[in-house]
Amino acid sequence: xxxxxxxxxxxxxxxxxxxxxxxxxxxxxxxxxxxxxxxxxxxxxxxxxxxxxxxxxxxxxxxxxxxxxxxxxxxxxxxxxxxxxxxxxxxxxxxxxxxxxxxxxxxxxxxxxxxxxxxxxxxxxxx
DNA sequence: GTTGAGCGTT
Numbered sequence: 001x002x003x004x005x006x007x008x009x010x011x012x013x014x015x016x017x018x019x020x021x022x023x024x025x026x027x028x029x030x031x032x033x034x035x036x037x038x039x040x041x042x043x044x045x046x047x048x049x050x051x052x053x054x055x056x057x058x059x060x061x062x063x064x065x066x067x068x069x070x071x072x073x074x075x076x077x078x079x080x081x082x083x084x085x086x087x088x089x090x091x092x093x094x095x096x097x098x099x100x101x102x103x104x105x106x107x108x109x110x111x112x113x114x115x116x117x118x119x120x121x122x123x124x125x126x127x
Numbered sequence: 128g129t130t131g132a133g134c135g136t137t
Contacts, residue, residue: 032133032134032135034131034132034133034134035131035132035133038130038131059135059136059137060137061134061135061136061137062136062137063137064137067137069137070133070137071130071131071132071133072132072133072134072135073135074134074135098131101132101133103133103134105134105135106134106135108134108135
C-alpha cells in the first residue's frame with residue numbers, strides 16, 4: 001500500500017511576507033504625471049487615465065509667464081489600486097508624441113505640514 | 128511655433 005508518509009511537508013517558508021507593506025514609495029491614489037507634452041490638457045489625461053480606473057481629480061500645472069503647461073501634472077484616482085494600475089500601464093508610454101513619466105505623487109498639500117498655528121510669543125516680548 | 132527634468136494652484 002501507500003507507505004505512511006510520516007514526513008508531512010507542511011513546512012511553509014515565511015518568505016512571503018512584508019512585500020507590499022513596505023512603504024518604500026508614497027503609493028497613494030495620487031499620481032505624478034510628467035513628460036507631458038506642452039499641449040496636453042487635463043481633459044486628455046482624464047480621458048486617458050479614466051480608462052484604467054476612476055479618476056477623481058486631474059491637475060496640470062501651468063506657467064503664469066507663458067501660460068503653457070509646465071509639462072507635468074497630477075492625477076488622482078479613487079483607489080491606489082487603479083492608480084498603481086494606471087501607472088504600471090501608462091508609465092513609459094507615449095502620450096501625444098512624448099513619453100510619459102508617471103510616478104506616485106508626494107503628499108503635497110497647499111500649506112504643507114502643520115506650521116503650529118500657535119503664536120509662540122514669549123511673555124517678555126512686549127511691544 | 129523655441130527648451131524637456133521634475134513633485135502642486137497655474
